[in-house]
Amino acid sequence: MKRLLAAVGIILVLGIVGVAGSYFYWQSRLDAPLALEAPVLYQVPAGAGFNQVVAQLEAQGILEDAWAFQVLARVQPERIPRLRVGEYELTSGMNGLEMLALLGSNRVVxxxxxxxxxxxxxxxxxxxxxxxxxxxxxxxxxxxxxxxxxxxxxxxxxxxxxxxxxxxxxxxxxxxxxxxxxxxxxxxxEEVWAARSDDLTIETPYEALIMASLIERETGAPEERREIAGVFKRRTEQGMRLQTDPTVIYGMGDRYQGRITYADLREATPYNTYVIDGMPPTPIAMPGRASLEAAVDPLPGETLYFVSKGDGTHHFSRTLREHNNAVNRYIRNR
Structure with a gap:
């Protein structure tokens, strides 16, 4: 009897040791680093189940022991996050449990x-x-x-x-x-329009959007935007046409091949501000915030003309004579 009890005790101890050993081995597989030498992108497919994903990760050589995670899903399902469709960056320092947490997060690539x-x-x-x-x-x-x-x-x-x-x-x-x-x-x-100046010639937010698009296409120099807006404002106040080349180009559409001629300047299109009075009927481009702010806060002054100097900036003039001299200097001589 004593021998029987001893044998049973040994079996129980061995069983406990075996279970404990299996448990710790299982945990070690869950905590094992991914089989990666460099970061890789992994895409969780739409409609894929958990077992399908871990099996795919194992097939791709990213995860070494899919069985450990499949067991986890059965015995402790609360530890399995709901996987989200998308691309994720998996790194070599990540273990399997950390990877699962990532695949259930919104930290997509x-x-x-x-x-x-x-x-x-x-x-x-x-x-x-x-x-x-x-x-x-x-x-x-x-x-x-x-x-x-x-x-x-x-x-x-x-x-x-x-x-x-x-x-x-x-x-x-x-x-x-x-x-x-x-x-x-x-x-x-809406925000820019609420902060507009009091003496504008434009009357609606949409007109501000149109004006900002003209400013955006005329210059990339931040310090010039408000002055160009001022030129357009003063021209409007004095009944002059805006005469801005980007509107001619926009009206030409696909016919524009890098240059405009005197015939293009005289062509009657809804956008050609050498021909029409006031602004074109719609914007001609996407203006940034700086151009929007310039459109509703023009720089005061007396200039009525400007011409490109060929370096991204413009020469501004108060009189037509000064402007023609600038054209000769910066355009015709070039």
Whole structure:
């Protein structure tokens, strides 16, 4: 009897030791570093279950013991996060449990997309269509259909998207970027308009958006924006035409090949400010915040003309004679 009890005791001890050993081995597999020498991108597929994901990670050589995590899902399901679709960066210093926490977080890999100031809506669409890993929902849509999709039916799209760098992740679409840029422009325009000067010649926020687009296309020099706005304001007050080349170029559309002629300046288009009075009917580009602020706060002064000096800045003149001399100096001689 004593021998039997001793044998049973030994078996129990061995069983306990075996269970404990198995448990600690299992835990060690959960805590083991990923089998990586360098960071890799892993995409959680849409609709994939937990077991499918860990099996895929093992097949790709990232995770060595998928069984340990499948056991965890059965005995301690509360420790398994709900996996989120997207791309994640897995690193060599990460263990399996840390990886699972990452795959259940919102720390997905993101990509930048810069919408530069002064670009047209057509150029913006080209940037979106060429953005990698972005779902292209608008590629085959017309401009009108895009604005309807953005709940702005009947709105002409030019100028309504704020230029900035936006970040997106796998699963986002060009519509998401457009919606962000549209809402930002609406909010910033409202904010800038609320802080406008008292003696403007423009009367509505939309006119401010149009004016800002002209300023944006005329100069990239920050110190000139308010002075150009001042020139346009004084020209309007004196009944002069704005005569700004970017409106001619915009009215030419695809016919523009890098230069404009005297015939182009005389061509009657809705945008040619050498021919029409006042501003064009719509913006001609995406203005940045600085141009929006300049449009509603023109610099006081007496200048009525400006001409490019060829270095990104302009020579400003008060009289036509001074302006013609500047044209001879900076344009005709060149």
């Amino acid at each position: 993101t990509y930048p997309l810069t919408l530069p100031e002064g670009r047209s809506f057509s150029q913006l669409r080209d940037l979106l269509n060429n953005a990698p890993k972005l779902e292209h929902r608008t590629a085959e849509l017309s401009d009108e259909e895009i604005m309807t999709l953005l709940d702005r039916e009947g709105t002409f799209p030019e100028g309504w998207f704020f230029p900035d760098t936006y970040r997106y992740h796998l699963g986002m679409s060009d519509v998401d970027i457009l919606r962000q840029a549209l809402v930002r422009m609406e909010n910033i325009l």
